[in-house]
Amino acid sequence: MSKSIFYHAGCPVCISAEHDIINLIGSENVEVVHFGEHKSRIEEAEKAGVKSVPALLTPTGNVLHINFGASMEDLKS
Amino acid sequence: MSKSIFYHAGCPVCISAEHDIINLIGSENVEVVHFGEHKSRIEEAEKAGVKSVPALLTPTGNVLHINFGASMEDLKS
Numbered sequence: 642m643s644k645s646i647f648y649h650a651g652c653p654v655c656i657s658a659e660h661d662i663i664n665l666i667g668s669e670n671v672e673v674v675h676f677g678e679h680k681s682r683i684e685e686a687e688k689a690g691v692k693s694v695p696a697l698l699t700p701t702g703n704v705l706h707i708n709f710g711a712s713m714e715d716l717k718s
Numbered sequence: 719m720s721k722s723i724f725y726h727a728g729c730p731v732c733i734s735a736e737h738d739i740i741n742l743i744g745s746e747n748v749e750v751v752h753f754g755e756h757k758s759r760i761e762e763a764e765k766a767g768v769k770s771v772p773a774l775l776t777p778t779g780n781v782l783h784i785n786f787g788a789s790m791e792d793l794k795s
Contacts, residue, residue: 645742661776665722665743699738707782 654710
């Protein structure tokens with residue numbers, strides 16, 4: 642895995658952070674996953690350690706929770 | 719301002735996030751400020767909107783609070 646994955650749920654906090662992250666690390670270095678469009682990927686994200694969105698999973702497997710948009714529990718309800 | 723500024727306070731969460739951020743955006747693109755060594759810069763960070771550390775101030779002036787190490791209030795006490 643060489644790309645980071647940015648998980649979000651379309652909230653304003655998420656979109657703002659998405660723009661910042663893409664500006665900082667380049668859109669070619671990050672896959673963007675919107676849970677509203679890809680709900681099936683929630684499980685994968687939780688297994689990686691994502692507890693809230695927006696979050697960035699780094700190529701080394703660390704999760705950076707950036708600001709706070711919504712908890713993963715909220716997304717499943 | 720073209721560099722980002724990474725503010726932290728030496729806590730384990732901070733150091734881990736610092737490594738991730740430097741790997742992602744490159745050490746040449748980020749100034750690292752350790753409040754334990756530069757307590758005088760707490761005021762500057764608060765004015766920029768930093769509420770907890772670790773945090774990344776982007777070149778566009780947005781603050782990304784990454785995970786949670788300590789609140790700014792804790793650092794002043």
